Amino acid sequence: MHRAADLVADYLEHVGEYPVLPKVAPGEVRAALPAAPPQEPEPLDTLLGDYRTLVEPNVTHWNHPGFMAYFAITGSAPGILGETLAAGLNVNAMLWKTGPAPTELEELVTDWLRQMIGLPAGFRGHINDTASISSMLAIAAARHRATGGDVRTRGMAGRADLPALTVYASEQAHSSIDKAVITLGLGHENLRKVPVDAEYRMDGFALSAAIALDQRAGKRPIAIVATAGTTSTTSVDPLRAVAGVARREKLWLHVDAAYAGSAAICPEYRALLDGLDEADSVVLNPHKWLFTPVDCSVLLLRDPAELRAAFALTPLEILKTGEPGVTNLMDYGPQLGRRFRALKLWFVIRAFGVKGLQARIRAHCALAQEFASWVRAEPGFEICAPHPFSTVCFRAATGGAADEENTLNERILADVNAAGPVFLSHAKLGDRIVLRLTIGNIRTERAHVATAWELVRAAKERL
Ligand code: PLP
Numbered sequence: 001m002h003r004a005a006d007l008v009a010d011y012l013e014h015v016g017e018y019p020v021l022p023k024v025a026p027g028e029v030r031a032a033l034p035a036a037p038p039q040e041p042e043p044l045d046t047l048l049g050d051y052r053t054l055v056e057p058n059v060t061h062w063n064h065p066g067f068m069a070y071f072a073i074t075g076s077a078p079g080i081l082g083e084t085l086a087a088g089l090n091v092n093a094m095l096w097k098t099g100p101a102p103t104e105l106e107e108l109v110t111d112w113l114r115q116m117i118g119l120p121a122g123f124r125g126h127i128n129d130t131a132s133i134s135s136m137l138a139i140a141a142a143r144h145r146a147t148g149g150d151v152r153t154r155g156m157a158g159r160a161d162l163p164a165l166t167v168y169a170s171e172q173a174h175s176s177i178d179k180a181v182i183t184l185g186l187g188h189e190n191l192r193k194v195p196v197d198a199e200y201r202m203d204g205f206a207l208s209a210a211i212a213l214d215q216r217a218g219k220r221p222i223a224i225v226a227t228a229g230t231t232s233t234t235s236v237d238p239l240r241a242v243a244g245v246a247r248r249e250k251l252w253l254h255v256d257a258a259y260a261g262s263a264a265i266c267p268e269y270r271a272l273l274d275g276l277d278e279a280d281s282v283v284l285n286p287h288k289w290l291f292t293p294v295d296c297s298v299l300l301l302r303d304p305a306e307l308r309a310a311f312a313l314t315p316l317e318i319l320k321t322g323e324p325g326v327t328n329l330m331d332y333g334p335q336l337g338r339r340f341r342a343l344k345l346w347f348v349i350r351a352f353g354v355k356g357l358q359a360r361i362r363a364h365c366a367l368a369q370e371f372a373s374w375v376r377a378e379p380g381f382e383i384c385a386p387h388p389f390s391t392v393c394f395r396a397a398t399g400g401a402a403d404e405e406n407t408l409n410e411r412i413l414a415d416v417n418a419a420g421p422v423f424l425s426h427a428k429l430g431d432r433i434v435l436r437l438t439i440g441n442i443r444t445e446r447a448h449v450a451t452a453w454e455l456v457r458a459a460k461e462r463l
Contacts, residue, residue, distance in 0.1 A: 003048060008080060011056060012063065016443065019420030020064045022057060029058050060423070062294075065443035068452055069425035071231075071259050071391075072440035075293035078351035082344030083293050093338045095319060096326035103327055106342040110298050112349055116357075117264035117284065120277055124304040126332050127296060127341045131258035132176035134283035134299035135225065137307060137333050139167060139180045141281065142223035142252030144310035152310060156185050166214045168192045169225040170202035170237055174256060177225050190219070199386050200235035200429070202226060208245055223252040228273050229260025232427035232436070233385035233393050236260065239275025247278070255279040258297070262289035263365070263389050266358045272388055280306075289364075289390075289440050290357065292348050296341045307332050364390040364439040371437060371449050380460065384434040391438040393427055396460045406433040408463060415459035422452040 032054055061067060063075055075083075093099025093106070110125020128134045143151055143165060156162060165186050169177045171193045181191045192214070195206045211221050224246050226237040239255060246253035255261075255276055261284030263269035264276065276282060282300045286292035301307055312331035319330070330336050349357070368390040375381045375394045384393040395409050413426050413435055427436045437452060 003044075005084075007048065007052065007056075012077070012080075015061055015064050016066070018057065018061050018064060020061050020066045020423035021417060021420075022059060022061075024058045029054060063441070063443070064423075065441055065445065065448045066422035066451070067441055068437045068439060068444070068449075069423045070438070071288045072438050072444070073288055073294065074291045074440065074442040076291035076348060076352075076442055078347040079292045079344045082347035086340040086343045089340060091340045093340055094330040094336050095321055095328045096323055097321040099329075099338075099340065102338075102340040102342060103329055105340075105346055106329065107327060109342045109346045109349065110300065113284065113286070113298055113345075114300055116349075116354055117261060117276070118267070118270055119282065119300060123282075123300045123302055126299045126301065126304065126307070126329075127345070128299055128333070129295040129297060129339075129341075130176075131174070131256065131283045131285050131297045132179060133333070134297045135174075135176050135254060135256055136180035136183055137299060137310075138252070138254040138281040138283065138301075139177075139186075139223055139225070140184055141301070141307045141310050142167075142254065143184060143186070145252060145306055146220065146222035149309065164190050164219045165222045166190045166192060166211075166219050167223045167225065168194055168207055168210060168221065168251075170194050170196050170200075170227060170230070172196055172200050172202075172230040172232060172235060173225055173227050174231050174258070177256070196235070200230060200233045202237035202242060204238055204241040204245065207242065211245070211249055211251075221249060221251055223254060225254045225256055226279075228255050228257035228276065229263075229389065231259075232429060233387075234260055234389045234391045235386065236272055236388070239273065240278065241275075243275045243278035246280075252280045253278065255282045257282055258285040259288045259391075260389055262286070263361055265290075265354060266361055269361075269365075269389075286345050286348070289361065290345075290348060291352065291360070291442055292345050296345055298345075304332065360442060361390075364444070367439050367444070367446060367449050368392050368437070370446070371439075371453060374453050378457065384429055384432065390440060391436065393429065393434045393436050395432065395434045396456075402431060406431075408460075409433045409435055411463050412456060412459040415463065416452070416455045419455050422448065422455060424452065424456075 062073055091099045091102050093102035096103045106127050114123050167181055182188050192210045194210055195203050197203050214221055226239055226242045228236045243253055264273050280302050285297045287294045287296040308331050311333055329338050372387050372392045375383055382397045384395055417423055425436050427434050
């Protein structure tokens with residue numbers, strides 16, 4: 001145990017010395033390991049040795065300060081401590097009785113988060129593994145509300161009396177919404193991808209038009225998913241206007257704020273997320289931008305009874321316990337067993353304090369804005385989308401044919417990522433490939449961002 005703690009501490013101290021992407025070919029790790037399990041116990045020394053030589057160097061280093069791809073994340077020290085202690089306890093908090101402290105800490109810490117982002121009292125939180133599951137649960141609750149619980153009892157297949165149930169999200173919404181409608185049996189073709197405006201935000205008129213079209217065709221709209229911080233550009237849908245449509249049409253409004261919801265802990269960013277308070281449900285991932293190790297996704301619900309109604313059952317006799325008025329977390333989704341995720345979030349919020357977390361979010365946004373200013377000032381480069389938070393989409397622009405420009409940017413990306421010190425990703429906006437730099441790692445400093453920019457410029461010069 002003590003040696004494992006040392007390994008973690010040493011790793012975090014030296015993670016910046018690794019290339020962010022491991023120099024390993026597909027299949028190489030597996031080929032270096034025995035194909036069959038050992039028959040005899042192996043000494044811990046051997047296990048830790050293999051971890052050190054075969055595993056640690058061959059991961060993509062998400063905790064590296066040069067990790068600026070996707071949404072950069074951080075397993076911060078307080079979060080790692082919480083995760084470790086939770087593993088030691090090995091609690092399965094399916095019922096209050098099987099985990100009183102985990103259950104009550106989950107209620108408490110998600111209420112802290114609610115207060116931190118300025119949502120009204122009454123919203124209640126529920127911790128899941130990922131935003132994908134949180135959004136799926138929200139849409140399941142929407143379906144339950146829209147059908148009066150009928151689908152829960154009778155299902156959807158083979159029913160002439162049930163029209164197609166439709167869900168609306170922007171073209172820029174995350175694919176987890178597609179997967180949610182697929183998983184829930186709503187049918188992928190019943191997810192409407194609403195067009196976006198020039199700043200990649202859902203077009204409110206197109207939303208209303210899509211709903212009206214479906215109603216005329218006899219379909220039954222059930223939910224709108226707005227995104228606050230889209231994956232490609234971090235655009236924010238016009239939440240207040242979308243909420244107006246949801247209210248008028250009596251639709252569930254779910255807001256996917258998996259990334260940018262964290263910015264709402266800083267009062268100055270709340271105006272960008274205006275309307276969040278009108279949602280029926282909001283998902284925010286502390287494992288994205290609140291320095292909590294993967295996995296930790298918080299689903300905040302205006303009325304948690306609606307989620308409970310969609311999933312709670314009279315349990316098997318073995319799961320019946322006598323405490324009145326307690327929360328049994330197994331009632332809020334399909335899974336019975338639950339990890340104790342609240343502990344790490346509780347540690348993170350206490351160890352940094354709200355002010356410490358705000359300072360880091362502000363520092364990340366400031367670094368991203370500075371990076372954008374470098375791009376803007378450099379001939380031959382352009383900014384490709386508004387960048388309200390800590391993510392910047394940009395590209396080398398030669399004025400040549402679209403395909404040539406795309407190829408150039410792809411080659412720049414490959415060149416930069418092969419160098420080692422940083423890892424960026426790309427996105428596609430319309431038919432343009434763009435480069436995407438995001439700052440979310442607690443160890444990222446100005447020097448790392450400057451290195452990224454130098455590598456990009458040098459690659460463009462060379463190619
Ligand atoms: N929503 C948005 C806006 C995202 O960017 C992502 C992932 O990056 C997700 C949802 C999915 O998150 P998770 O991996 O927690 O399911």
